[in-house]
Amino acid sequence: MGSKERRERERSEQRQRILDAALQIITKEGFAALSMRKLAEKIEYSPASIYLYFRNREQLAQELSEVGFNDLLLMLSAAAGLPRAIDALHAMGAAYVKYGIGNPAMYRLIFMGDSEFIDAAFGNQSKDSAGVRAYGVLLDVARRLQSDGVMKNVPLIELAELIWTALHGIVSLRIGCSRMKLTPPERLARLATETIASVTGD
Amino acid sequence: MGSKERRERERSEQRQRILDAALQIITKEGFAALSMRKLAEKIEYSPASIYLYFRNREQLAQELSEVGFNDLLLMLSAAAGLPRAIDALHAMGAAYVKYGIGNPAMYRLIFMGDSEFIDAAFGNQSKDSAGVRAYGVLLDVARRLQSDGVMKNVPLIELAELIWTALHGIVSLRIGCSRMKLTPPERLARLATETIASVTGD
DNA sequence: GTCTATAGGCTGATAGAC
DNA sequence: GTCTATCAGCCTATAGAC
Numbered sequence: 498m499g500s501k502e503r504r505e506r507e508r509s510e511q512r513q514r515i516l517d518a519a520l521q522i523i524t525k526e527g528f529a530a531l532s533m534r535k536l537a538e539k540i541e542y543s544p545a546s547i548y549l550y551f552r553n554r555e556q557l558a559q560e561l562s563e564v565g566f567n568d569l570l571l572m573l574s575a576a577a578g579l580p581r582a583i584d585a586l587h588a589m590g591a592a593y594v595k596y597g598i599g600n601p602a603m604y605r606l607i608f609m610g611d612s613e614f615i616d617a618a619f620g621n622q623s624k625d626s627a628g629v630r631a632y633g634v635l636l637d638v639a640r641r642l643q644s645d646g647v648m649k650n651v652p653l654i655e656l657a658e659l660i661w662t663a664l665h666g667i668v669s670l671r672i673g674c675s676r677m678k679l680t681p682p683e684r685l686a687r688l689a690t691e692t693i694a695s696v697t698g699d
Numbered sequence: 700m701g702s703k704e705r706r707e708r709e710r711s712e713q714r715q716r717i718l719d720a721a722l723q724i725i726t727k728e729g730f731a732a733l734s735m736r737k738l739a740e741k742i743e744y745s746p747a748s749i750y751l752y753f754r755n756r757e758q759l760a761q762e763l764s765e766v767g768f769n770d771l772l773l774m775l776s777a778a779a780g781l782p783r784a785i786d787a788l789h790a791m792g793a794a795y796v797k798y799g800i801g802n803p804a805m806y807r808l809i810f811m812g813d814s815e816f817i818d819a820a821f822g823n824q825s826k827d828s829a830g831v832r833a834y835g836v837l838l839d840v841a842r843r844l845q846s847d848g849v850m851k852n853v854p855l856i857e858l859a860e861l862i863w864t865a866l867h868g869i870v871s872l873r874i875g876c877s878r879m880k881l882t883p884p885e886r887l888a889r890l891a892t893e894t895i896a897s898v899t900g901d
Numbered sequence: 902g903t904c905t906a907t908a909g910g911c912t913g914a915t916a917g918a919c
Numbered sequence: 920g921t922c923t924a925t926c927a928g929c930c931t932a933t934a935g936a937c
Contacts, residue, residue: 532911532912532913533913533914534911534912534913542921542922543921543922544914545915545916545921545922545923545924546920546921546922548913548914548915549920549921553913553914554912554914608872608876609811609871609875610875619879648894651890654882655882655886655887655890658881658882658887659887659890659891659894661868661872662865662868662869662872663864663891664868665868665871665872666863666864666865666866666867666868666869666872667864667868669811669868669871669875670810670863670864670867670871673810673811673812673871674810677821679860680856680857680860684857685857685860685861685864688857688861689864689865692861692894692895693894695898696894696897734929734930735930736929736930736931744903744904745903746931746932747903747905747906747932747934748902748903750931751902755931755932756931756932
């Protein structure tokens with residue numbers, strides 16, 4: 498009986514269509530502009546039908562943020578793969594900033610949200626979420642830096658957060674203050690990672 | 700004829716009453732929750748009457764953000780007054796974080812807003828706005844650091860932005876991800892400013 | 902100056918017909 | 920599964936009475 502499988506496939510295709518349209522909307526107009534009505538119109542559906550695939554707007558946003566975390570994870574993992582820890586740090590910084598500046602609406606949704614998607618990505622959820630794994634990539638780079646003598650007198654967690662907040666600051670200031678003239682973010686990211694890497698030992 | 704002056708005084712008192720109530724609302728519930736209706740209810744007024752004092756919600760928010768910038772400026776100025784540049788840096792970092800963590804809704808409004816209050820505070824507006832002056836305090840500390848040999852091979856502006864984005868990252872990550880367990884922000888700020896201060900010369 | 906009343910929107914979500 | 924119609928609420932802003 499293939500008809501049951503066909504129905505399930507069609508159902509998941511439809512879910513994906515909805516997610517794609519939602520992603521388009523928040524990319525172009527931001528998360529605040531994502532309404533069920535607008536979304537329905539985009540996929541030529543009635544608003545009511547979306548509720549057959551997603552419990553509510555919150556769940557939709559939740560799943561969108563998972564897509565974002567996955568994209569970020571992919572970019573960070575690739576960068577962190579470099580053999581020398583210091584190269585991995587610079588590449589990770591560049592990748593983080595590139596992701597944030599290239600996907601401001603998604604970055605906002607994930608890291609600057611009024612809602613609590615990060616908590617969902619980290620806390621109560623599956624231990625293997627993209628968010629947790631991305632944080633793992635950061636921790637790993639920090640650990641390798643310390644074994645190369647960089648900031649080895651500081652707790653690992655604090656070094657990791659120092660790196661993260663430095664990069665997050667560069668991205669989020671730019672997103673929040675979009676019309677201000679600032680130093681190019683790639684340049685600032687490089688400066689930040691070089692500053693951190695230059696602190697050797699105690 | 701004191702009656703004209705009395706009317707003007709009463710008018711500005713009423714304006715202040717509205718601003719105070721608005722500040723209370725955004726402090727407790729965030730800027731998104733600030734509506735003209737809710738504001739009117741709080742001061743026991745009709746919604747329509749608020750429009751006699753403020754052109755629209757945007758102008759109200761604009762003036763609120765100026766209050767915030769002024770508070771921040773006061774804290775930063777005091778900190779930056781320390782005689783040794785490095786002490787000024789640490790104190791400024793502590794003050795910035797204290798302001799941001801202590802006033803998350805206002806910090807959000809000013810630096811993480813969807814609207815463009817920072818542009819108003821810096822760009823087209825008066826050259827003597829609190830925002831411009833706060834940035835001036837930061838620039839001054841950066842200049843003094845460089846004349847003490849800290850990061851003197853980097854353009855002044857970039858050092859200033861490095862400091863700013865580091866502190867902003869600490870504050871805004873905490874505000875955006877409120878339920879995550881992170882290192883205390885004062886500790887991270889100290890780590891960040893010490894890291895920067897430790898980079899001497901070329 | 903302050904009010905009531907209202908125009909003209911928007912929103913998330915659901916009941917019930919088909 | 921999908922629709923129409925609708926509930927119940929929110930919002931900014933304004934016109935016009937007092």
